Amino acid sequence: MNPPVWMKFRLYIAGDGPNSSQAVANLRAICDEHLPGRHDIEIVDVVCHPRKALDDGVLITPMAVRLAPEPVRRIIGNLSDRQAVLHAFGIGAPS
Amino acid sequence: MQTSAERMATGVDGLDDLIDGGLPHGGITVVLGGAGAGKSVFGMQLLAYGAQKQAERGILVAFEESAERVLAHTATFTWGQGVSPGVEVIDARLSQAVEQGGDFDLVGFLAVIGAKARANDARRIVFDGIDVLLASLRDPMLKRREMYRLRDWVHASSLSAIVTAKADAVEPRATGDYVFLEFMADCVVTLHHRVSQGTALRFIRVAKYRGSAHSANEFPFTISSSGIEVAASAVSEMRYGATTERVSTGVERLDSMLSGGYYRGSSVLITGAPGTAKTSLSSAFAHAAVSRGERTLYISFDESPDQIVRNVASIGIDLQPHVSSGRLVLHSFRGRAENPEAHVARMRALLRAVAPKNLVVDPLSALEQRGCEADAEAAALRVLDFAKSAGITILSTSLLGNALPLSEQTPLNISTIADTWIHVSYVNQAGERNRALSIIKSRGTGHSNQVRELVLSDTGIKLADVYSAGGQVLMGTLRWEKENEARRERSVAEASARLREEKAALALAETNAHLETLSRARVIQEAELAQLRAVAKAEAEHHAYETEEIRHRRRADRPPEGEASARSSGRDP
Numbered sequence: 250m251n252p253p254v255w256m257k258f259r260l261y262i263a264g265d266g267p268n269s270s271q272a273v274a275n276l277r278a279i280c281d282e283h284l285p286g287r288h289d290i291e292i293v294d295v296v297c298h299p300r301k302a303l304d305d306g307v308l309i310t311p312m313a314v315r316l317a318p319e320p321v322r323r324i325i326g327n328l329s330d331r332q333a334v335l336h337a338f339g340i341g342a343p344s
Numbered sequence: 345m346q347t348s349a350e351r352m353a354t355g356v357d358g359l360d361d362l363i364d365g366g367l368p369h370g371g372i373t374v375v376l377g378g379a380g381a382g383k384s385v386f387g388m389q390l391l392a393y394g395a396q397k398q399a400e401r402g403i404l405v406a407f408e409e410s411a412e413r414v415l416a417h418t419a420t421f422t423w424g425q426g427v428s429p430g431v432e433v434i435d436a437r438l439s440q441a442v443e444q445g446g447d448f449d450l451v452g453f454l455a456v457i458g459a460k461a462r463a464n465d466a467r468r469i470v471f472d473g474i475d476v477l478l479a480s481l482r483d484p485m486l487k488r489r490e491m492y493r494l495r496d497w498v499h500a501s502s503l504s505a506i507v508t509a510k511a512d513a514v515e516p517r518a519t520g521d522y523v524f525l526e527f528m529a530d531c532v533v534t535l536h537h538r539v540s541q542g543t544a545l546r547f548i549r550v551a552k553y554r555g556s557a558h559s560a561n562e563f564p565f566t567i568s569s570s571g572i573e574v575a576a577s578a579v580s581e582m583r584y585g586a587t588t589e590r591v592s593t594g595v596e597r598l599d600s601m602l603s604g605g606y607y608r609g610s611s612v613l614i615t616g617a618p619g620t621a622k623t624s625l626s627s628a629f630a631h632a633a634v635s636r637g638e639r640t641l642y643i644s645f646d647e648s649p650d651q652i653v654r655n656v657a658s659i660g661i662d663l664q665p666h667v668s669s670g671r672l673v674l675h676s677f678r679g680r681a682e683n684p685e686a687h688v689a690r691m692r693a694l695l696r697a698v699a700p701k702n703l704v705v706d707p708l709s710a711l712e713q714r715g716c717e718a719d720a721e722a723a724a725l726r727v728l729d730f731a732k733s734a735g736i737t738i739l740s741t742s743l744l745g746n747a748l749p750l751s752e753q754t755p756l757n758i759s760t761i762a763d764t765w766i767h768v769s770y771v772n773q774a775g776e777r778n779r780a781l782s783i784i785k786s787r788g789t790g791h792s793n794q795v796r797e798l799v800l801s802d803t804g805i806k807l808a809d810v811y812s813a814g815g816q817v818l819m820g821t822l823r824w825e826k827e828n829e830a831r832r833e834r835s836v837a838e839a840s841a842r843l844r845e846e847k848a849a850l851a852l853a854e855t856n857a858h859l860e861t862l863s864r865a866r867v868i869q870e871a872e873l874a875q876l877r878a879v880a881k882a883e884a885e886h887h888a889y890e891t892e893e894i895r896h897r898r899r900a901d902r903p904p905e906g907e908a909s910a911r912s913s914g915r916d917p
Contacts, residue, residue: 263452271446295452299459302452308436309477310452313445325438325480326446333445 256280256338257289257317263310264296268327272311275328283340352400352468352504355393356386358565358574363550363558367506368530371554372498376511376525377535382546382567383508385421386535387470388414388431389571390506392423395430400467404433405457407473411435414472421571432464438480447481450490454497461503468504475509475522488524495528530554536562545683548574564722566685573689575726591636591702591737594628594661597796597807598766598781603789606764610787611728612739613708613762620768620779621798621805622741623647626704627656627663628805629739633702634666641673641700643691645710649674660804673698677710684711684723691727695734703731708740728762763787768798771819778819781807797823 260276262269273292280288295302295310302308315322315338324337334340351366360366367373367390377383391402406414411433418424434457461469471494478487498505509525511534526532532552538545547562565574590604599605606612606629614622626642633640644652652674653663666672675694677687688711695703705727711720724740731738740762765784770777779798796807797819810819 261452263449263455266449266451268447268449269451275446296455299456302456303434303460306435308434308453308456309438309448311448312442312452323439324443324445326444326448329446330444333443337443337445 254284254318255287255289256284256315256340257291259291259293259314259316261293261295261302261305261307261310261312261314264294269294269311271327271329272313275331275334276313279328279331279334279340283335352390353393353398354390355397356389356572356574357570358563359548359572362563362574363553364556367504367533368554368556369504370499370502371530372495372505372507372528373531373533374525374529375506375508375533375535377508378512378537379510381535381537382565382572383510383535384409384414384417384472385567386533386572387472387506387508388418388427389421389423391431391468391470392418392421392427394468395427396423398467401464402431402468402470403457403461403464403466404431404470404472405436406433407436407438407471407476410437420569422569423571432460432466434460436477438477444480447483447486449486450493454494458497458501461501466503468506469498470506470508472508473510474507478509478522487522488528491525491528526552545685548572564685566683566689568686568689568693570689570693573685573692575685575688575722587735592629592632594625594630594632595805595807601783601796601807602764602786606737606739607788608737609732609735610737610763611732612737612764612766614739614741614766614768616741616768617770620770621800622768623652623706624656624659624661624800624805625766625768626706626739626741627652627661630672630702630704631656631661631663631666633737634663634671637671638701639671639673639698640702640704641675641694641698642704642706643675643677643694644706645677646707648676648678658802659800660802673700684720687711688723688726692730695730695736701736703736703738705738705740707742709742764789773819773822776820776822780810780819 258276258280260272262272276290280290293301295307302310305314307314309325311327312323312325313328313334322337322339324334326333328334350369351360351364352369353360353366375383375386387404391404394400394402404414409417414433415428418427436453457469460466474491478491481487481490494505494507507525507529509522511522529552531550531554534549534551536547536549538547546565546567548565549562550558550560563574565572587608589608590599590602590606591608592605593599593602612629614625616622623644623646630640630642642652647655649667653667656663663672663674667674673694677690691705708724708727711723728738728740762785764786766781767784768779768781771780779800780795781798782795795810797810799806799808808819810823
């Protein structure tokens, strides 16, 4: 049984292509279901902010990064594999 | 050569000549090869060349190694020092720790890289190890789509791109999922690494070059501290300038046999079985050269520098002062078991460092000991080509069987590029072994067809006339004997002639004397005959008188004519 926890995410996307759009939609859906009111999603479009992407070490998009709580975790892809996302971010069953 | 607007010069020695100046400018070249084939070195060398020699900055996107490791590896090459800031390395490794939760594409990737390229004003980009990235795209359709996306991006940008990918080690062709790489690319280069007779050999092949006539042959290459060097076996003789200056062979008689010596800048080949004084002749040449004040590089595969100096000292050639002064550079490759191309790369490095006017390679056939003949031959041609185009006079020796070559076949077929070919053989006669030197060919020079005896003594190398008569060629003591015998025979013949002369004179004298006697006898006989006639006449006259007298006294009448004569035969008492 996981204690309620607040997570901060940063999602790097590239424009409005299918993978990017899906990633946004999927992350929001996962957070709404598993972390209602306990999450924060920041979206960075690397096409507009390539320098930031490089500085952050992000070359492949979409990439979702859990900034908090530590340790930082990452996952690439359009996040359609929900199980993989939950596992990567250590998100338990919906509360 | 095409201008750089159409071709991106790689700076890889020997390669640009093969591909009309370089790889497709603004296009995408796929470089395939197994592990350790040299793909990464190729990419890095190209970027370094661009930054240092073409004022074209570059980016290396590394999918397999960290930026630090890439730069450390690069620094091991001569052109790798100070390669940044002209070349920036971007770490694009997909960490194992990063999970994958769905499909992705290269849109963001290309956006970030593109921004970097623009910020750096880069012209060249290498994606090193793209197969690692593609491996994460499970669906083959996705791999294909993303690679085409990459290609379109390259074409739209002002970049010339190289994409390296690991391919089958045995025959580097893109297989299975990666076949499309070859179709998509403007140019495909394969790097092949195989073991031949115990030696590792490397080959490069331009498998495809859209819009360009190119040779699809394999060419050997080496990787050394100078990076990748390709052996283009097309030897262009047109580049050699013609000269009429002669340099001494080191042996006086040989100089005159060759109308003054070897042509400067030409190549000389000396062949012969082991022990046939090839090293002595090479040393004589080197000695003459340094005595003229010319820097000479002597590369030996068999002996160490000390051994060479010692050995030729025994025939009166003193190399030590020239070694000490640095004018003669002796270098031994002894004991190095490497493939021919590695030897060539080292020889070329030495030539660049020493910058001699003359070069000796003893024996050049040592290149053949490892690897197959064709590779050794190409390597030998490369050495000769390199030296000749630098105007260096090169003398190389080669092991060859003892028989005088009937055809111009040497184990290394380099007699075609050699301008002068001298062969030394052993001649066994009457328990003695002598050395025979013959000039098989000498381009542009008349030379004697005859064989000379090569004599080594502590006063140096000499060439002696051989005894040739009756189709036989004799040397050494047999020659001396034969010469003596000839002398003897001549004096005997002379004596016989004199004797015959005397006899003839005697016979003539005898005949003359005989003639004298006969003529005297004739005189006597004529006289006798005259006397006899005179006596007969006198008697007849006397008888006639007597008869007449008696008649007169007897007052006889004259008988008739017939009776008088019958009676006159008897006298009256």
